[in-house]
Amino acid sequence: MSVWLRYFLIGVQDTAERSIGVFKSILELKERIEREIMPQFHARRQTNTASSLILDFEEYGILKEMTGYKRNRTFVFSEYLQIFS
16 A cells, blocks of 8 residues: 555544544534523523524523624634534
């Protein structure tokens, strides 16, 4: 087997293993939020608007608003982003 092919295959294997770890972490985060945070939402949240859902996500610490503006706001889902770093 050529050195280049072996190097390439090792890279593919490493990338696949890291991707599996990231995917598992995303599923764990999703399950934790569904188990610990979502049950705290009120029944009215079944028919909510996007802005009321975002307010709930802010209240429970899922999202954080970054701009300080009232319009054209940007939100960050820090726990999700940390999985990739």
